[in-house]
Amino acid sequence: MTREELLFGFRKIYSHLKESDLIKEVDRAFSKADLDGDGYIDFSEWQISCVNKDQILKKERLVAAFKHFDRDGNGKISAKELKKVLGSGNKKFGNDSIWKQIIKEADEDGDGYITFTEFTKMMNQFLRASEFIDRLTVQNSLAL
Numbered sequence: 001m002t003r004e005e006l007l008f009g010f011r012k013i014y015s016h017l018k019e020s021d022l023i024k025e026v027d028r029a030f031s032k033a034d035l036d037g038d039g040y041i042d043f044s045e046w047q048i049s050c051v052n053k054d055q056i057l058k059k060e061r062l063v064a065a066f067k068h069f070d071r072d073g074n075g076k077i078s079a080k081e082l083k084k085v086l087g088s089g090n091k092k093f094g095n096d097s098i099w100k101q102i103i104k105e106a107d108e109d110g111d112g113y114i115t116f117t118e119f120t121k122m123m124n125q126f127l128r129a130s131e132f133i134d135r136l137t138v139q140n141s142l143a144l
């Protein structure tokens, strides 16, 4: 994974951040993970950076997050469920197209739902995925 790829991912998640702040964040995460400094995060560096993180991206955590979204427990997250979990009580997020867009980005097989595998991949794409989950959870509790 290159810095550009990381930046691309961060831009999607932290769309509220200024570009200059985003780049700062990416550089910080990247220099931490790129142990041999060749400008590329390979798989072992990726693993080490994940293990080293204070907030370790644990499978149970992913499972819990996934279950949190999968309201009807059918093993798939739909746009409706996303909306229900994250958008409740917030008129700004009343537009279904936002949620469909999020699903689309993670939906590899194009069935319109996010499966656990797709969810895991989506989360693993981001070094700071656990923070992302926290943020969603916080947003969700604020919305309640």
Ligand SMILES: [Ca+2]
Residues within 6 Å of the ligand: 034, 035, 036, 037, 038, 039, 040, 041, 042, 045
């Ligand atoms: Ca490297």
Ligand SMILES: [Ca+2]
Residues within 6 Å of the ligand: 069, 070, 071, 072, 073, 074, 075, 076, 077, 078, 081
């Ligand atoms: Ca479901």
Ligand SMILES: [Ca+2]
Residues within 6 Å of the ligand: 107, 108, 109, 110, 111, 112, 113, 114, 115, 118
């Ligand atoms: Ca899918």
